[in-house]
Amino acid sequence: MMTSQGRGMIGRSIDEIDTPALVVDLDAFERNLDLMARRFPAGGQPVLRPHAKPHKSPAIAAMQVARGAIGVCCQTVDEAQVMVDGGIGDVLLTNVTVSPAKLSRLAALARRARVELCVDNPLHIELAERAAAAADGVLHARVEINVGGNRCGVQPGGEAVPLAQAILAAHHLRFTGLQAYSGNAQHEHDHAQRVARCQGIARDVAATRAALAAAGIDVQVVGGAGTGTWDIDADLGTYTEIQAGSYLFMDGYYLRNRGADGRADDRFAASLFVLGTVVSSARRGHAVIDVGTKTIGTDRGLPQVADRDDLTVTRISDEHIVLEVRGAALRLGERVRLVAGNCEPTVNLHNHFVGVRGGRVESAWPILRAGVRVLPL
Amino acid sequence: MMTSQGRGMIGRSIDEIDTPALVVDLDAFERNLDLMARRFPAGGQPVLRPHAKPHKSPAIAAMQVARGAIGVCCQTVDEAQVMVDGGIGDVLLTNVTVSPAKLSRLAALARRARVELCVDNPLHIELAERAAAAADGVLHARVEINVGGNRCGVQPGGEAVPLAQAILAAHHLRFTGLQAYSGNAQHEHDHAQRVARCQGIARDVAATRAALAAAGIDVQVVGGAGTGTWDIDADLGTYTEIQAGSYLFMDGYYLRNRGADGRADDRFAASLFVLGTVVSSARRGHAVIDVGTKTIGTDRGLPQVADRDDLTVTRISDEHIVLEVRGAALRLGERVRLVAGNCEPTVNLHNHFVGVRGGRVESAWPILRAGVRVLPL
Numbered sequence: 081m082m083t084s085q086g087r088g089m090i091g092r093s094i095d096e097i098d099t100p101a102l103v104v105d106l107d108a109f110e111r112n113l114d115l116m117a118r119r120f121p122a123g124g125q126p127v128l129r130p131h132a133k134p135h136k137s138p139a140i141a142a143m144q145v146a147r148g149a150i151g152v153c154c155q156t157v158d159e160a161q162v163m164v165d166g167g168i169g170d171v172l173l174t175n176v177t178v179s180p181a182k183l184s185r186l187a188a189l190a191r192r193a194r195v196e197l198c199v200d201n202p203l204h205i206e207l208a209e210r211a212a213a214a215a216d217g218v219l220h221a222r223v224e225i226n227v228g229g230n231r232c233g234v235q236p237g238g239e240a241v242p243l244a245q246a247i248l249a250a251h252h253l254r255f256t257g258l259q260a261y262s263g264n265a266q267h268e269h270d271h272a273q274r275v276a277r278c279q280g281i282a283r284d285v286a287a288t289r290a291a292l293a294a295a296g297i298d299v300q301v302v303g304g305a306g307t308g309t310w311d312i313d314a315d316l317g318t319y320t321e322i323q324a325g326s327y328l329f330m331d332g333y334y335l336r337n338r339g340a341d342g343r344a345d346d347r348f349a350a351s352l353f354v355l356g357t358v359v360s361s362a363r364r365g366h367a368v369i370d371v372g373t374k375t376i377g378t379d380r381g382l383p384q385v386a387d388r389d390d391l392t393v394t395r396i397s398d399e400h401i402v403l404e405v406r407g408a409a410l411r412l413g414e415r416v417r418l419v420a421g422n423c424e425p426t427v428n429l430h431n432h433f434v435g436v437r438g439g440r441v442e443s444a445w446p447i448l449r450a451g452v453r454v455l456p457l
Numbered sequence: 458m459m460t461s462q463g464r465g466m467i468g469r470s471i472d473e474i475d476t477p478a479l480v481v482d483l484d485a486f487e488r489n490l491d492l493m494a495r496r497f498p499a500g501g502q503p504v505l506r507p508h509a510k511p512h513k514s515p516a517i518a519a520m521q522v523a524r525g526a527i528g529v530c531c532q533t534v535d536e537a538q539v540m541v542d543g544g545i546g547d548v549l550l551t552n553v554t555v556s557p558a559k560l561s562r563l564a565a566l567a568r569r570a571r572v573e574l575c576v577d578n579p580l581h582i583e584l585a586e587r588a589a590a591a592a593d594g595v596l597h598a599r600v601e602i603n604v605g606g607n608r609c610g611v612q613p614g615g616e617a618v619p620l621a622q623a624i625l626a627a628h629h630l631r632f633t634g635l636q637a638y639s640g641n642a643q644h645e646h647d648h649a650q651r652v653a654r655c656q657g658i659a660r661d662v663a664a665t666r667a668a669l670a671a672a673g674i675d676v677q678v679v680g681g682a683g684t685g686t687w688d689i690d691a692d693l694g695t696y697t698e699i700q701a702g703s704y705l706f707m708d709g710y711y712l713r714n715r716g717a718d719g720r721a722d723d724r725f726a727a728s729l730f731v732l733g734t735v736v737s738s739a740r741r742g743h744a745v746i747d748v749g750t751k752t753i754g755t756d757r758g759l760p761q762v763a764d765r766d767d768l769t770v771t772r773i774s775d776e777h778i779v780l781e782v783r784g785a786a787l788r789l790g791e792r793v794r795l796v797a798g799n800c801e802p803t804v805n806l807h808n809h810f811v812g813v814r815g816g817r818v819e820s821a822w823p824i825l826r827a828g829v830r831v832l833p834l
Binding site: 098099133155156175176177178179181182200201203204226230231232233234235263357358359360361362363366368370373374378379395397398399400402412413424425428429431449451452453454455457 | 475476510532533552553554555556558559577578580581603607608609610611612640734735736737738739740743745747750751755756772774775776777779789790801802805806808826828829830831832834
């Protein structure tokens with residue numbers, strides 16, 4: 081599938097890419113991939129199960145698995161389907177679902193891959209068991225606990241016990257352990273506060289493990305962590321499974337947040353850019369490029385111009401960004417590289433990662449979604 | 458094309474739609490369509506050229522044209538291609554471009570449709586002429602003027618004259634007039650301020666018309682206006698062409714903004730909803746639904762729950778919304794309808810409009826993008 085994609089663009093100069101385009105600096109990207117893989121090699125503990133939601137690309141997931149990742153995380157059943165169809169053999173849905181249609185799709189995927197999901201209510205277990213039984217297959221399941229995100233998940237401690245027991249009692253489900261992710265910890269800017277949040281999660285996990293142990297239930301897997309806290313969590317030993325995802329690309333948000341604490345793991349570098357073109361420059365000190373909210377995410381602030389101190393993004397609309405130009409005027413047609421505030425919603429707006437190295441297009445990995453066919457670039 | 462879409466879902470109960478789904482209340486939608494069409498009937502002045510960027514759907518564009526619209530506006534060449542391929546015969550790119558590849562695509566579309574674009578620089582004209590000449594065709598062109606949006610466009614007045622002259626001198630281009638749109642006017646909350654901005658635009662247009670007239674150049678078309686100001690602009694007589702788009706769907710933003718001035722044209726109603734399902738409810742006064750920033754736009758504030766005073770959206774992440782529940786607890790599987798703050802980025806995240814009437818699915822119009830094939834629902 082991958083080799084048939086992007087044949088039209090591959091080998092061409094980056095100047096021939098029509099804009100706006102989602103460009104991956106392959107050198108920086110591979111460095112990020114390798115850095116995390118060295119920290120969590122195959123066979124070690126904890127294992128790396130990177131989140132696939134930042135990329136939605138089986139091509140990239142395959143690179144992560146080839147470097148030792150045990151499989152991937154997905155946030156939706158659509159993502160899980162794309163990953164299993166793309167050849168990934170171990171997929172965790174880091175989410176709960178009550179949809180019989182979605183559970184039936186998961187059970188079908190479980191014929192070809194190890195598929196696991198989260199539960200925080202007896203109904204989740206009942207519906208998952210029904211779907212797995214109908215497919216005559218097996219779904220793995222873990223109990224989600226609320227470790228500060230206040231989204232899904234039961235409270236840490238004894239609430240997990242009856243759910244774990246119900247999974248253990250279900251013929252077509254296999255209990256694995258706990259899901260204990262908190263976005264709040266990832267997004268804490270202050271390093272000391274972030275460590276404190278991670279310590280709180282470690283205590284929540286320990287209390288839940290203890291309650292399960294008292295009920296004679298063995299917890300094999302504890303999943304969580306992200307690009308904001310993976311190193312802190314690894315030091316604390318909270319998790320058996322590290323689920324970072326954005327480390328591949330980094331973004332303005334994580335670069336700012338991880339830069340603040342000055343740690344050595346700060347070596348992850350921005351590898352993802354939106355390439356734009358100057359289309360209008362009708363006033364002095366002002367230029368307009370062909371990137372906007374439909375091609376770059378803005379939920380964590382305005383994009384920043386890479387490698388240019390003389391340019392600042394001042395405004396954004398659907399298909400335009402207005403730049404303040406402090407140096408020489410930009411010429412029409414000039415290219416500008418932007419770093420998104422948040423890589424995830426940005427990727428979600430594109431159909432391909434255009435991989436570049438040495439000024440040439442080397443790859444064009446489709447960003448896949450269920451229900452849509454991406455045509456070659 | 459449309460009749461082959463969505464056959465699996467059509468006729469089914471709305472309860473069978475898997476979520477998250479982008480749902481159109483067809484009764485409200487058609488009322489909105491009809492209201493605007495009655496105000497700007499075929500053959501009248503000004504004409505209606507609705508913006509297609511909120512819907513990206515030739516099916517919907519065809520309904521607008523059938524009710525008297527002269528054609529549509531597009532913000533990107535991808536949108537223009539989708540519209541012409543979908544049978545729309547008159548497309549304006551409300552944007553400038555310097556991409557030879559995009560101009561070549563526009564010139565190819567101009568073999569099958571009337572295609573017009575905007576310019577604010579001699580280079581735009583030179584490149585458009587080259588592309589049209591290479592295709593041995595004709596592109597229509599208008600000069601974009603800056604009427605307060607401070608994005609693209611030359612300053613009102615004499616700056617438009619040499620550009621109009623250059624278009625007139627180009628063998629494969631046809632000069633039509635002016636593009637004079639300001640998003641700032643649309644988004645002015647205060648009604649008196651909004652009227653003042655529209656009056657300023659009317660003066661800018663008049664000054665530019667006068668400068669062109671002094672040079673012996675006839676302006677046939679002046680385009681602009683949007684859902685925030687179309688009625689004010691129509692009263693002022695600024696435009697020959699009204700380019701509103703969001704009126705079809707309305708959204709939290711426009712409902713709030715247009716509600717504030719209490720005018721009679723406030724009759725446009727919300728017709729677009731994101732349908733979600735309660736997937737978790739692990740704490741009292743709290744529920745989580747399966748809609749997030751990847752399925753609903755948040756650049757103009759958090760979504761609102763339709764028809765429910767007891768539910769408030771408190772937080773949103775990629776695939777989750779957390780609701781505060783003040784009344785009875787929600788049960789897992791319960792459906793919730795959300796009104797987006799901004800309809801445009803919301804539509805941009807989906808692949809189909811699921812049209813419903815009387816509790817049943819009546820249509821499934823694909824949201825089309827160049828380079829992607831949407832599979833039937």
